[in-house]
Amino acid sequence: MSEWLSPADWQALRLSLRVAGVSVLVSLPFALALAWTLSRKRVPGRLLVEAALFLPLTLPPVVTGYALLAALGRQGWLGAWLAELGIVVAFRWTGAVIAAAVMGFPLLVLSIRVAFDGIDRRLEDAAETLGAGPWRRFLTIVLPLSASGIIAGCVLAFARAFGEFGATISFVSNIPGETRTLPIAIYELMQSPGGEDDVLRLAWVAFAVAIAATLTAGLLGGSIWHRRRHD
């Protein structure tokens, strides 16, 4: 395998896996909080919030990448302030994480929210009468009963992040070892003459990762109890 893939290929694969994994881990707490709020709370301007949430899905990714650059680039209104604190994300792998997280976020929130909406609220009432406060109810009733939905959301967001191209290349460009993820590497090989074999190799790698992610989700989701309706 190590001879089949060049060091540069490995570098791109490892970077892609890291960027996608970290992006899901970083965005998961925010996604849980937002999904919970949308599912259970009265939100003023709910339609606007939902429209904003879905922007990364509806906008051309290159526009999202441009917006990220405008905001978080060194000259950006937020980026300039962060740079003074010594935090730079533009043209860094952390920037690729942000791009991937932003693009996967709507999918993550949507899956988790559907899972939360599907929970029988009366079970939470029962837990409350048994002395469980809000956090205990969330940890012992809501999370276990929505686990398969949360895992599905994570896999979906991971897959979306793994394949991220447009926003990433416009926000953090194509720097080997730093921001050249697998899709960007494939794109670059497609531009170079005689790169077809390399493209095909990396495409197979992407295919294998996609299948592995789906199988993992199936295995994890299957081992966790699926909620059945009361008869």
Next chain:
Amino acid sequence: MIEVDLGHRYRDGFGLEIAFQADVRCLALFGDSGAGKTSVLAAIAGLLRPRRGRIVLDGRVLLDSAAGICLPAAERGIGYVFQDGRLFPHLDVRGNLLYGARARRRQPDDFDAIVELLALAPLLSRRPDGLSGGERQRVAIGRALLSGPGILLLDEPMTGLHRDAADQLRQYLVQLKQALAVAMVLVSHHAGEVAMLADQVVLIADGRMTGQLEPDTFRFRHGLTASIA
């Protein structure tokens, strides 16, 4: 000792205006479906916040709208057995039984006694979806008791059970009343089970209290003899 004084109006216009107090082991709220009995239980448990009201249980104020007191359901120390059981589907019977004890950080010293009383030992490692209706309600009763409640609220626990299973569950409740010291409020539209279990009966019709009877008077009115179990 429980004191209840409630005023509430639902969006559909149904009004609830009920006041009673009782100091008995088992108080029954008797009335037709839709009379507002379950709303009274929900208000006692803290799952319904009435527009106006005062609820005091053994000297502890659970709700006093005039004084701005409304304890959250989790802090009321009440055991609630729902009509539909509401067992946690992802926990086995043991996990369900111990849920309240864990939430209230209470040592469940009475676990074995309650498991025996409700004949739950063979069910402990089973999941709720593998239980019969009667078994589920017994688990729900055990779960509520093991949370160490100051009072046990039973909302038509026999509803939806087959006749035999309902009769069997009534016998369990009679045994429970004899064996344990906990006070109960039973919501029911079944005169027979009220006669069997209640030490006092509050009659509820159309959101109003229409009477408070001693069990003998209640039996007489419903043409029932005083045969218990």
